[in-house]
Amino acid sequence: MHNDPWYILGAGSIGCLWAASLCHKGESPRLILRESSYQQFDQKRIPLKLLTPEQTSRFAVDIVSPETIHSPINRLIVCTKAQDSLSALNSVKPHLADNCQILLLQNGMGSQQAIRDALPTQAIWAGSSTDGAYLSAPFEVRQAGQGQTWIGPLSSHQQSEQGFYDLCNNFRLKVSQCDPIEQKLWEKLAINSCINGLTALFDCRNGELLDNGEKQVWLDQLITETSEVLAALGMPANALKESVYGVCQITASNLSSTCQDARKGRATELSFINGFLIQQANSLGVTVNSHHQLMDQLNATGVKTGQPATASSLCI
Secondary structure, eight states, rough: OSSSOEEEEESHHHHHHHHHHHTTTTTHHHHHHHHHHTTTTTTSEEEEEEEEEOOOOEEEEEEEGGGGOSSSSSEEEEEEEEHHHHHHHHHHHHEEEOOOOOOOOOOOSSHHHHHHHOTTSSSSEEEEEEEEEEEEEEEEEEEEOOOOEEESSTTTTTTTSHHHHHHHGSSEEEEEEEEHHHHHHHHHHHHHHHHHHHHHTOOOOGGGSSSSSSHHHHHHHHHHEEEEEEHTTTTTOHHHHHHHHHHHHHHHHHHHHHHHHTTTOOSSSSGHHHHHHHHHHHHTTOHHHHHHHHHHHHHHHTTOOSOOOOOOOOOO
């Protein structure tokens, strides 16, 4: 299986970052593009550029579309937005091998569980990453900071020796195994639910939330409510404020992905972040009025928060 090519669904910043990192490892990944995007390229091997603070690396990467895949996909990494992930996977579903290993790298929660339920015979893995990356041009990805990626199986029947654990060695990205992975997903969701939507509402950078004024008051309210949800789930909650403040300080000059999407009028992933948290809070009997108010005000200002994520039972 390990001689099979890696396929990457989604050519955004994370998809390109992983494609470049796999090339660096000596692999030959294939980027899956929409048919309309694929047809724009005369050459089916495109230049991919990775820029880091230390150096610039260039790779040649094959591109395909769902219509031009002619061999079974055994290893697939899904790097689309949460709201697009299931439909994107459905576009390549006929090509998935019976034992295909699928790694999901989406923000928030809900989309991963929906995919697991829709593909019960596949080995579904999920990842939670703190890598910072953005596209400065198509297929030109800048890695803004070295983070950490945790990966682990979502399906209880999967064996620990299967999947993507070989990425933990000789890979330029820091990848570690974690089982159960749901706790790592919740840890990231908790932080994002306090920061991302608020930066979109105020159209501000992360560090501006610590303004000793209205933004910080609202931030603290979101942190308090999110901590109560984590506690109800039986997860550590005492350090959430420290974690959220730390992210705001370390990434003070950054625009969250949600704020960037809102500025460009694109659909955000908030239904899979705050929306998912609200659904879980409702099922647990926890009051999260500030999260409701945030989503209501974002909708009122025209930010596309998306449809509510599907609630799923989680193995915590």
